[in-house]
Amino acid sequence: MGADEIISTARKEGRTYLTELESKQILKVAGINTTEIRLARTREEAISLSKEIGFPVVLKIVSPDVLHKTDAKGVKLSLKDEEEVGEAYDEIISSIKKHEPSANIQGVSVQSMARPGIEVIIGMSKDPQFGPVLMFGLGGILVEVLKDVSFRIVPLTRRDAGEMIREIKGYPILEGYRGQEPVDIAVLEEMLLKVSDFVEGRPEIKELDINPILAYSNGALAVDARVILES
Numbered sequence: 493m494g495a496d497e498i499i500s501t502a503r504k505e506g507r508t509y510l511t512e513l514e515s516k517q518i519l520k521v522a523g524i525n526t527t528e529i530r531l532a533r534t535r536e537e538a539i540s541l542s543k544e545i546g547f548p549v550v551l552k553i554v555s556p557d558v559l560h561k562t563d564a565k566g567v568k569l570s571l572k573d574e575e576e577v578g579e580a581y582d583e584i585i586s587s588i589k590k591h592e593p594s595a596n597i598q599g600v601s602v603q604s605m606a607r608p609g610i611e612v613i614i615g616m617s618k619d620p621q622f623g624p625v626l627m628f629g630l631g632g633i634l635v636e637v638l639k640d641v642s643f644r645i646v647p648l649t650r651r652d653a654g655e656m657i658r659e660i661k662g663y664p665i666l667e668g669y670r671g672q673e674p675v676d677i678a679v680l681e682e683m684l685l686k687v688s689d690f691v692e693g694r695p696e697i698k699e700l701d702i703n704p705i706l707a708y709s710n711g712a713l714a715v716d717a718r719v720i721l722e723s
Contacts, residue, residue, distance in 0.1 A: 541564030
């Protein structure tokens, strides 16, 4: 399903919030590398998909009504076998029904467990005066704690992308702090440029968060994503 079709479907359903599954499908259209993700609607399907993808896997709730999946106990990581997947599926569904009784549960996503990397974030929001603005910084919970981020107005140039990465205070971590391998800065620059190009041509996107992106010495991988549409 293409990006326009996904957005159109959400609008017809009266939604402004895309699920992680839909958001990652949109990112793939933009050329962003993401973890493989499949939708399971039953416990048995979650187990079957896990075997296809290969252990370890991650399960996450898929619901347009659950914005903060971790807070709602809708995420299970590093599941190593069929038994753990089955138990995790049951626990996720039970937890969501308890915390969000009215939530529209589409199912549970099954995705590969990515290898560890340096967590960064790319985000986009709309400024009333300047329009789409991109953000880059250290990702995961660090973005909330440290608020070490940089901003540029869309559209980005390659110079803009490079400056955004290098001007955050945590840049030495990306260079390879205390023996760690440096991450692939060129790939992060390309990601910023691809996101810039994509949101510039899609004014219906109000906000976009790709967090975390796992940055490696030889690439980068978007692990989670959220897209919010204009109402």
